[in-house]
Amino acid sequence: MLHFGPGVNARIEWTAWILATTLGASSPGTAFPGRAPQRAEQASAGAPNVTFNRDIAPIIFDSCASCHRPGEAAPFSLLTYADVKKHARQIAEVTRTRNMPPWLPAPQELKFADEMRLSDSQIDLIQKWLDQGAAEGNPADRPPQPKFTEGWRLGMPDLILKAQKPLILPPEGTDTYWNFIFRLPIEKTRWVKAVEIRPGDKRYVHHANILVDREEESRRREAAPGAGFGGMEIRLESQVFDPDSHLLFWKPGTVPYVEPEGMELRLDKGTDLILNTHLQPSGKTEVIQPSIGLYFASHPATKLPMLLQLENDAKLQIPAGQRNFLVTDDFILPIDVDLLAIYPHAHYLGKDIQALVTLPDGTKKTLIHIPRWNLNWQAVYRYAEPVMLPKGTTVSLRYVYDNSEENPLNPNHPPARVKSGNRSSDEMCHLWLQVLPVNSDPAQGDPRMLLQEALALHNVAKNPADFEAHYNLAAMLQAKGRLDRAMEEYEAALRLRPDDAVANNAMGAALLAASSPDQAAFYLETALKARPDYFDAHYNLGNALASQNDFEGASKQFLLALRARPADANAEANLGSALAEMGKFSEAKSHFERALQIDPDNALARENLSELQRTMNQR
Ligand code: HEC
Known part of the structure; x- marks a missing residue:
């Protein structure tokens, strides 16, 4: 008997990742060979007792x-006495208002790594220095000049990727959001311990994130290969349960972050890296051509963190003029996790951004509080120590938006009603948590799956009109073998978006798995109406027709699948099977052989080929 290969199952569509991944929030990229000795508390009468060399330079x-030097993001250097004296008044001002150094979170009990805050006494000292005439002081007090690593911060990367085509940034206009796709030239799975993002001229690149596209999903959006595509927030689909795990984020001042031992990022052959950039016009035409350096580890990861995305975009219906528009969400953790990093995200109306936890014993803790949100300084914040959050902890977000004229960053003048969306003039209410499941019971399966399922259930309950929530819940249920419940959720998703190609394909795949190929064919055909070059739907429809003994129809579908994705061993093997069923043995043989060329381990092709040879020998 010939038989057909495994059906391509539902593609799981993860919710809008605008980004994923980062490396290191921020810490100055400086190395200090030594410090000036602490200043002695003695002031000779009349002479200024606060000097640049002794007090201010450190x-x-x-x-x-780290930012105020040539080639970095800031508009002027602060490397010499003359530089600093020239800006002394401004420096006193921006440090007093805490606009510089840019660090948004308020002080709190849970500490962040690389916290970049001046102490009150440092701020007072700067003011005093200014008031006393900004003296230079004794050269012997002066600390050594800071040293900076030029070029790649972590030394030569193992692999350097450069954007195929540069982006020409127009001299003026609104901000540009551009995505560069880097096709990874790797032949086998690699584990990455660090990524350095070199986004291009730092004065125009405001921030950048890397997303990991494991399905070559973004390529379809490019007008030409290597050209990249526009858009502020992008979403990706994934065929298997493979949640994003790392926050790879760059902003001015970022130093590449080396992942802790065992938490390396997996990259497979065929993975694309998407660099999502926010660019600001400079007044003249600029050429932006980012590059990325990858540092490989020699061993696979042993710990699997994941990004948990809380959101409540559905509540974003912000009337014009509203000054304090509150959006909240509360999610109860189904398992114990270590919280490693946090990344809050709103656009220009965000004002007061807060995330907190209520532990099972009632204790409350602030995870992050940003009293004056500013999208331009958004960042990923890593905790100095992992924060243990036991099962039953409630994670809450409380975001306040200001849609009034008083918000200087309001994109609308006069203010207009704003709702959620991907454009920078729309709003967002997202909170990413990088968590590492701990104390998990292996009998319960992959703990990340439990988190994702709880989140999907939470989102469906919160917003029954959330297509992605129904879809993700369905995919999760299907992965757990709960086919009937999964189909209910796919149906709920399809009631919201009857023509959605991905959901129709998923429903078709579920029906195939439930041995209803005729019903499956209906959904798969609907999927193909919406997306005629959809590999999965052609492949699944081929299987649906074959199991109804329509081998001619099936072979047509497998051919179309192969047109969409030419080197797919399973599609070749199934095409061979359909042809064999039709008695076209020599054609069938060449497709089995082609399948084995693509994938020498393809068991289906191998079995069918020897079956076919036996059949042919008997005749
Ligand atoms: C992470 C990078 C970074 C660090 C660290 C940083 N700055 Fe800046 N600074 C900038 C950038 C970028 C600008 C340009 C203005 C902007 O984008 O807000 C700027 C602007 C300024 C300005 C001009 C503000 C204005 O209103 O025009 C002053 C003054 C300043 N910085 C002082 C400081 C001082 C003092 C420190 C340290 C205590 C500091 N900066 C640390 C990046 C940085």
């Missing part, structure tokens, strides 16, 4: 020079 070199 602060500036430590907290400002």
Whole structure:
């Protein structure tokens, strides 16, 4: 008997990742060979007792020079006495208002790594220095100049990727959001311990994130290969349960972050990296051509963190003029996790951004509080120590938006009603948590799956009109073998978006798995109406027709599948099977052989080929 290959199951569509991944929030990229000795508390009468060399240079070199030097993001250097004196008044002002160094979170009990805040006494010292005439002081007090690593911060990367085509940034206009696709030239799975993003001229690149596209999903959006595509927020689909795990984020001042041992990022052959950039016009035409450096580890990861995305975009219906529009969400953790990093995200109306937890014993803790949100300084914040959150902890977000004229960043003048969306003039209410499941019971299966299922259930209950929530819940249920419940959720998703190609394909795949090929064919055909070059739907429809003994129809579908994805061993093997069923043995043989060329381990092709040879020998 000939038989057909495994059906391509539902593609799981993860919710809008605008980004994923980062490396290191921020810490100055400086190395200090030594410190000036602490200043002695003695002031000779009349002479200024606060001097640049002794008191101010250590602060500036430590907290400002990483960005305020040539080639970095800040508009002027702060490397010499003359530089600093020239800006002394401004420096006193921006440090007093805490606009510089840019660090949004308020102080709190849970500490962040690389916290970039001046102490009150440092701020007072700067003011005093200014008031006393901004003296230079004794050269012997002066700390050594900070040293900076030029070029790649972590040394030569194992692999350097450069954007195929540069983006020409127009001299003026609104901000540009552009996505560069990097096709990974790797032949086998690699484990990455660090990524360095070199986004291009730092004065125009405001921030950048890397997304990991495991399905070559974004390529379809490029007008030409390598051209990239526009858009502020992008979403990706994934065929298997493979949640994003790392926050790879760059903003000015970011130093590449080396992942802790065992938490390397997996990259497979065929994975694309998408660099999502936010660019600001400079007044003249700029050429932006980012590159990425990858540092490989020699061993696979042993710990699997995941990104948990809380959101409540459905509540974003912000009337014009509203100054304090509150959006909340509360999610109860189904398992114990270590919280490693946090990344809050709103656009320009965001004002007061807060995330907190209520532990099972009632204790409340602030995870992050940003009293003056500013999208331009958004960042990923890593905790100095993992924060243990036991099962039953409620994670809450409380975001306040200001849609009034008083918000200087309001994109609308006069203010207009704003709702959620991907454009920078729309709003968002997202909170990403990088969590590592701990104390998990292996009998319960992959703990990330439990988190994702709880989140999908939460989202469906919160917003029954959330297509992605129904879809993701369905995919999760299907992965657990709960086919009937999965189909209910796919139906709920399809009531919201009857023509959606992905959901129709998923429903078709579920019906195939439930041995209803005729019903399956209906959904798969609907999927193909919406997306005629959809590999999965052609492949699944081929299987649906074959199991109804329509081998001619099946072979047509497998051919179309192969047109959409030419080197797919399973589609070749199934085409061979359909042809064999039709008695076209020599054609069938060549397709089995082609399947084995693509994938020498393809068991289906191998079995069918020897079956076919036996059949042919008997005749
Ligand atoms: C992470 C990078 C970074 C660090 C660290 C940093 N700055 Fe800046 N700074 C910038 C950028 C970028 C600008 C340009 C203005 C903007 O985008 O807000 C700027 C602007 C300024 C300005 C001009 C503000 C204005 O209103 O025009 C002053 C003054 C300043 N910085 C002082 C400091 C001082 C003092 C420190 C250290 C205590 C510091 N900066 C640390 C990036 C940085």
